[in-house]
Amino acid sequence: MITIDYSDRRPIYEQLVDKIKNLIxxxxxxxxxxxxxxxxxxxxxxxxxxxxxxxxxxxxxxxxIYVVKGRGNYVAQxxxxxxxxxxxxxxKIEAIVEEAKKANVTKEEVIEEVTKCYDKC
Amino acid sequence: MITIDYSDRRPIYEQLVDKIKNLIxxxxxxxxxxxxxxxxxxxxxxxxxxxxxxxxxxxxxxxxIYVVKGRGNYVAQxxxxxxxxxxxxxxKIEAIVEEAKKANVTKEEVIEEVTKCYDKC
Amino acid sequence: MITIDYSDRRPIYEQLVDKIKNLIxxxxxxxxxxxxxxxxxxxxxxxxxxxxxxxxxxxxxxxxIYVVKGRGNYVAQxxxxxxxxxxxxxxKIEAIVEEAKKANVTKEEVIEEVTKCYDKC
Amino acid sequence: MITIDYSDRRPIYEQLVDKIKNLIxxxxxxxxxxxxxxxxxxxxxxxxxxxxxxxxxxxxxxxxIYVVKGRGNYVAQxxxxxxxxxxxxxxKIEAIVEEAKKANVTKEEVIEEVTKCYDKC
DNA sequence: GTGGTCTAGACCACA
DNA sequence: GTGGTCTAGACCACA
Numbered sequence: 465m466i467t468i469d470y471s472d473r474r475p476i477y478e479q480l481v482d483k484i485k486n487l488i489x490x491x492x493x494x495x496x497x498x499x500x501x502x503x504x505x506x507x508x509x510x511x512x513x514x515x516x517x518x519x520x521x522x523x524x525x526x527x528x529i530y531v532v533k534g535r536g537n538y539v540a541q542x543x544x545x546x547x548x549x550x551x552x553x554x555x556k557i558e559a560i561v562e563e564a565k566k567a568n569v570t571k572e573e574v575i576e577e578v579t580k581c582y583d584k585c
Numbered sequence: 586m587i588t589i590d591y592s593d594r595r596p597i598y599e600q601l602v603d604k605i606k607n608l609i610x611x612x613x614x615x616x617x618x619x620x621x622x623x624x625x626x627x628x629x630x631x632x633x634x635x636x637x638x639x640x641x642x643x644x645x646x647x648x649x650i651y652v653v654k655g656r657g658n659y660v661a662q663x664x665x666x667x668x669x670x671x672x673x674x675x676x677k678i679e680a681i682v683e684e685a686k687k688a689n690v691t692k693e694e695v696i697e698e699v700t701k702c703y704d705k706c
Numbered sequence: 707m708i709t710i711d712y713s714d715r716r717p718i719y720e721q722l723v724d725k726i727k728n729l730i731x732x733x734x735x736x737x738x739x740x741x742x743x744x745x746x747x748x749x750x751x752x753x754x755x756x757x758x759x760x761x762x763x764x765x766x767x768x769x770x771i772y773v774v775k776g777r778g779n780y781v782a783q784x785x786x787x788x789x790x791x792x793x794x795x796x797x798k799i800e801a802i803v804e805e806a807k808k809a810n811v812t813k814e815e816v817i818e819e820v821t822k823c824y825d826k827c
Numbered sequence: 828m829i830t831i832d833y834s835d836r837r838p839i840y841e842q843l844v845d846k847i848k849n850l851i852x853x854x855x856x857x858x859x860x861x862x863x864x865x866x867x868x869x870x871x872x873x874x875x876x877x878x879x880x881x882x883x884x885x886x887x888x889x890x891x892i893y894v895v896k897g898r899g900n901y902v903a904q905x906x907x908x909x910x911x912x913x914x915x916x917x918x919k920i921e922a923i924v925e926e927a928k929k930a931n932v933t934k935e936e937v938i939e940e941v942t943k944c945y946d947k948c
Numbered sequence: 949g950t951g952g953t954c955t956a957g958a959c960c961a962c963a
Numbered sequence: 964g965t966g967g968t969c970t971a972g973a974c975c976a977c978a
Contacts (some may be wrong), residue, residue, distance in 0.1 A: 470774050489688070503670050512978040554698050556681050556968055561702035564674050567610070567667075571703040575696055577675050581682040584691040596953055621966060633955045638967075653833050655962035655965050717968055731930070745949060754970045759952075776950050776977035790928075795927050796940050802919050803944035809852070809912050813945040817938055819917050822936040823924035838962055875963040 465492070468509055478518035485528055488539055489549065499515060499529060499537040586613070589630055593684055597632060601640035606649055610670060620650060620658040707734070710751055718753060722761035727770055730781055731791060741771060746771040828856070832874055839874060843882035847890055851902055852912065860893060862900040 468476055468482050470529045487493045499505075502520065506513040520537050528545060529537050564574050587604050618645045620626075623641065627634040627638055641658050644650045651661050685695050708725050710718055729735045741747075744762065744787050746756040752811045772782050806816050829846050831839055843867045850856045862868075865883065869876040883900050893903050929936050 471772055472778075475775050477977075482624065486687075515978050518977085541694050546688075550690060551683065553685050553688060555692055556684075557695065557698045560674065560677050561683060561699055563677075567670055567674060569671060569674055569701065574678065574699055574703075577678045578682055578695055578699065579692065581679050582686065582695075587832050598953080623967095624965080634966095635952065635956090639953090641966085651834055652836075652966070653963090654967085657965060660835075660959095718966080720969090731933075744952095745950080754864060754972095755893065755951095756971090757969065760968090762951085773951070776953085778950060791930050792932060795923065795932055798923050798926075799937060799940045800944050802916065802923060803941055805919075806916050807945065809909075809916060811913060811916055812944065816941055816945075819920045820924055820937055820941065821934065823921050824928065824937075840962075878963050881962080 466505075466509065467513065477515050477518040477522065480516065481522050481526075484519070484523060485545065485549075486540055488528065488545060493539050495539050495541050497539045501536060516564065587626070587630065589632065598639040598643065599634050601637065602647075604641050605640070605644060606666065606670075607668060609649065609663055614660050616660050620660065621671050622657055646671045707721065707748075708751065710753065719757050719760040719764065722758065723764050723768075726761070726765060727787065727791075730784055730787060735781050737781050737783050739781045741781065743778055829868075830870065831874065840881040840885065842879050843879065844885050844889075847882070847886060848908065848912075851891065851905055851908060856902050858904050860902045862902065864899060866936050 465487065466480070472479060483494070484499070493499070497510060499520070500508070502513050502516045505511075506516050509516075520529065520531070524531055524537075528540055530540050531537050561574065586608065587601070589600060593600055605614070613648070614620070621629065623634050623637045626632075627637045630637075641650065641652070645652050645658070649661055649666060650658050652658050658667070682695065707729065708722070710721060716723055726729055726735070726741070735741070743751065744755050747753075748758045751758075762771065762773070766773055766779070770787060771779050773779050781814045795808070803816065828850065829843070835842055844876050847862070856862070862883070863871070865876050865879045867880060868874075869879050871877075883892065883894070887894055887900075891903055891908060894900050916919070924937065
């Protein structure tokens with residue numbers, strides 16, 4: 465279900481956070497479903513338990529999962545997640561547009577590139 | 586001309602690389618113009634010379650500047666720089682579009698966001 | 707396994723890069739094998755860790771090794787390395803031939819020298 | 828007659844040495860002909876006189892020119908120069924062949940590359 | 949423990 | 964003076 469890409473330059477815990485959020489977004493992990501325990505996931509992925517712990521802590525901080533002490537980690541309600549993700553994407557678009565403007569890339573060029581990507585890739 | 590943003594999480598040498606590329610792109614540094622010497626820039630920014638050295642070395646590797654031993658660092662011809670920068674921006678657009686598609690953001694929504702940013706921000 | 711030649715005029719980090727590439731080429735270091743840590747290799751060779759770090763960074767930039775943060779450096783897939791090396795050699799042959807032509811050394815003389823070296827040395 | 832290539836990574840004095848040797852080899856500078864004075868050449872090339880001085884010193888050390896104190900620098904007899912140059916080229920061929928052998932490049936491949944370069948480039 | 953960045957300071961080749 | 968390399972040692976993020 466989860467794989468680590470070691471050629472990815474981002475830290476492992478960050479990849480984990482993204483992967484799990486994605487599993488929730490695409491519906492493979494449902495609200496209130498229990499996540500694998502830190503130990504199990506650690507051995508499964510042959511990763512240091514500290515790393516899993518850190519990823520779970522970050523997910524909790526973002527309100528994506530909730531922790532029940534002594535029992536485990538559970539998927540939180542997804543209502544916000546989708547909206548959050550969309551906002552995040554919009555933020556990224558804003559950033560890239562600003563950069564494009566500075567580089568004298570016209571609105572038309574950007575839209576053309578967007579269209580091309582939507583159709584092909 | 587150049588300032589370091591210590592709240593920026595990226596390493597100093599990387600910020601320097603970007604700042605200098607930018608100064609070239611906007612025309613404040615012209616081809617064959619001499620860059621401030623490693624030592625001078627180091628004292629000016631109260632940064633260790635090694636860090637400046639590292640930034641200059643990276644810029645040379647990218648072909649943005651050229652080094653004449655014992656004389657100094659000079660801005661290279663900018664022909665490629667502009668094209669490279671545009672390609673970089675297109676790559677970023679591609680990445681964000683892929684992410685948007687996965688999140689079920691429609692092409693129309695992306696284009697709307699792009700248009701909004703171009704007009705306002 | 708690795709030794710530094712202090713009579714060699716090239717910088718240490720460059721020697722290290724070449725030595726490690728060679729160990730991979732001759733098969734003593736295999737893909738996905740872990741390289742000695744920066745600190746360990748540094749003490750082993752009585753060299754400053756920074757110098758090892760620099761060599762490893764250059765090897766990563768060339769795609770010869772890959773880094774997993776917090777875990778270590780690993781040998782990358784060698785497919786390209788061999789092809790790259792052959793291309794490099796061809797480039798050198800081209801350069802020397804151009805020089806030979808300028809010096810009025812005939813093709814026959816060059817080939818004779820090549821043959822002699824292949825048979826003897 | 829002489830130009831400096833600042834994109835060449837070799838030090839300037841080394842380029843000067845090679846350029847002057849070349850002018851002698853191709854007959855543009857004849858035995859006992861006087862070389863331009865250090866000062867004149869320095870201003871002509873907008874180069875530090877120290878650099879010219881160093882190049883001339885190196886040429887004298889190699890026996891390519893001779894110095895008459897208070898009068899100037901003169902081209903030495905060329906007899907050896909040609910032979911020396913050929914030997915140098917042979918040495919380089921030897922080095923590249925050794926490298927090729929280590930990389931399992933066959934004699935045939937090397938000769939093919941040599942032939943190709945002689946015919947085309 | 950592992951790599952990444954940075955400072956402080958030395959020494960060298962080159963101009 | 965100019966860049967290039969290296970040592971010694973610190974501190975940080977990550978596993």
